[in-house]
Amino acid sequence: MGTSRLPTGIASVDRLLGGGLETDGVTEIYGEGGSGKTIFCLDLAARVARSDRWVLYVDTEGVSLERLRAGAADDLERVLARLLLSAPKDLDEQGRAVATACALARDGRHDTGLIVLDSATNFYRLSLSGPDEDDAREALAVQVADLVSTARTQGIAVVLTNQVWRSVRDGQLEPLGGSFLNHAAKTILRFDRDTGPLRTVVLVKHRSRPDGRGSFRITSTGLESVGGG
Numbered sequence: 001m002g003t004s005r006l007p008t009g010i011a012s013v014d015r016l017l018g019g020g021l022e023t024d025g026v027t028e029i030y031g032e033g034g035s036g037k038t039i040f041c042l043d044l045a046a047r048v049a050r051s052d053r054w055v056l057y058v059d060t061e062g063v064s065l066e067r068l069r070a071g072a073a074d075d076l077e078r079v080l081a082r083l084l085l086s087a088p089k090d091l092d093e094q095g096r097a098v099a100t101a102c103a104l105a106r107d108g109r110h111d112t113g114l115i116v117l118d119s120a121t122n123f124y125r126l127s128l129s130g131p132d133e134d135d136a137r138e139a140l141a142v143q144v145a146d147l148v149s150t151a152r153t154q155g156i157a158v159v160l161t162n163q164v165w166r167s168v169r170d171g172q173l174e175p176l177g178g179s180f181l182n183h184a185a186k187t188i189l190r191f192d193r194d195t196g197p198l199r200t201v202v203l204v205k206h207r208s209r210p211d212g213r214g215s216f217r218i219t220s221t222g223l224e225s226v227g228g229g
């Protein structure tokens, strides 16, 4: 028996993932600004909330309620009723928000279908190359470990997003957050900007699926699969 899956509703992505996001591990999505990480998280959150399961959403970027409204369409009230949103302003607050989300997911009183941390590295990035870098990395590692163990023990899909830096050596976009983040994530997706509203999704790491790619299009009401369904 395989791990159960949370469908994203985007056919090309679900195909890539063998049905959807694994519900006992952390999925990392990295990509440059505007690649669609936040829209993906918001759309997925609306989808899960619509199914009457709770979404615990930690937003370090100032979530676009406007965007959620577009994605949720007529179901906005229903979606908001199942969404617990926190908007930390620094890495310490982010740590408390993640700890609270994990505790809520564990206590069993909320039937939780998804935890989102978007972006995991927004505040961490600010400390890079500064005197607090080691502390920040340690703080982030604690958060990610909590998310990993919550996903595993509770069977809840966790999505965290990650920003990128461009390697001076080969010009490639690399995820921030150090190798511990990439080890902690059981699945890693990279979102690439294509032309116009098109985005390519690259499966970089998965424990049971071959590498591959798919596409989606950003529209005013959500994300649409591109290519073969």
Ligand code: GTP
Residues within 6 Å of the ligand: 031, 032, 033, 034, 035, 036, 037, 038, 039, 040, 061, 119, 163, 196, 197, 218, 219, 220, 221
């Ligand atoms: P960062 O948080 O900056 O790292 O970026 P992100 O990867 O989270 O990107 P986000 O999900 O915020 O993507 C926003 C992208 O979607 C931008 O390129 C917008 O121009 C585009 N976008 C937003 N709404 C629409 C829409 O209604 N139609 C189209 N075609 N594009 C849209």
Ligand code: MG
Residues within 6 Å of the ligand: 037, 038, 039, 061, 118, 119
């Ligand atoms: Mg974003």
